[in-house]
Amino acid sequence: MKKAVVIVAGGSGTRMRSDIPKQFLLLRGKPILMHTIERFYYFCNDIKIVVVLPNDEIERWKHLCSEYHFTIQHDVTQGGETRYHSVKNGLLLVDNNCIVGIHDGVRPLVSTSVIERCYNEAATGRAVIPVIPAVDSLRMVTATGNAAIDRSAIRLVQTPQVFPSNMLMNAYKQEYTPTFTDDASVVESYGLAITLVDGNIENIKITNPIDLTIADRVYDNVI
Template sequence: MSALSVIIVAGGRGLRMGHEVPKQFLNIGRRPVLMHTIEKFYSYDSAISVVLVLPSDQFPYWKALCRKHNFLLSHKLVEGGPTRYNSVKNGLAHIGDSDLVGIHDGVRPFVSNQTIERCYLVAQSHGAAIPVLEVVESIRKVEGDRSWMKPRSAYRTVQTPQVFKSSILKNAYDLPFNPDFTDDASVVEAAGYDITLVEGNRENIKITSPFDLVVADAMIREE
């Protein structure tokens, strides 16, 4: 397999959490969310190259947390941009041209080794792989005051890591920014590449609300 890299994007400001501390720095268990996330990738492959993208004004706070918690796992700090698109593009400048590169949300600390492995293995053979889950709730399409039932079997929810051959991802990120780019797969798709879906894991939640933090804290205590 090609050399493995992951860009972990953590640009949150904590507004939806109601905290002054950005959500990626809040504790679950005894340590910040972001440390748990980075550890997941090292537990999959101890040789993986980790690029952590943060707003530059958060660098000192993160470095202080690393000292406090004696967090020694190697990672390269890269300054984020005004959008997620810009942040990923900044991170890509530090990725080798022949790497397999994953893009992962810093606040998804429960991705499983199996999900990570599926993404990298399929990206190696197909070029682009993203983890998804079947929709378990009924869904409806809303237009104005009207709504319609839609068959949930035709839809999937999308997780990270989204993994690509770095040459594909770098080519895609040469496209100009478009507000319709909601994730990396949408950028790659706009550049004309196909996306292969793989199975995600239900525990791979994105921590974005106070309720998510309660759930995450309970989950980390069960590990």
């Protein structure tokens, strides 16, 4: 079955203390977003790649692709008010009968084995997300205090989150609510179960300056 990925890259550089959007910051000499696209291209060189960017950053991205001689074929569309709306815009460019993943543009260190695992499971008709165990102690904060949480029952969610395209497109016909923090939450609200698969610990979301340092250090360990 055909494969597609919608790469959502709508972030700013605020938490990175940079005027440059974080997806355009350099990792190993080129923009983070290019590394992310390459991960999916190396997994499957005929995968349909859709990149979702803020409307006012599309021209900058085109210039970067020219400057860095980046030639991997991909379509670009503009983002929306929230991640939900950005994904919905990206899905408009995806075929109606394929396996589609949704991935954060600033997760350039997802391993090929995790991508493959997610797409293979989704090809059986499942909604699939990669997760890793929680290793820190956790506490739930309430209006009346706080209490420890059993971390053995907690998983940290990563991307790509991968689905049969018809399933995801139907789920995205629901009216938006603030509880839609990722694609799994949208699909779950539609009444479908989520399948968990093992992620890779290096697959961090580059959000703060320390994350960029970590990504550079572990880059060569990701296969």
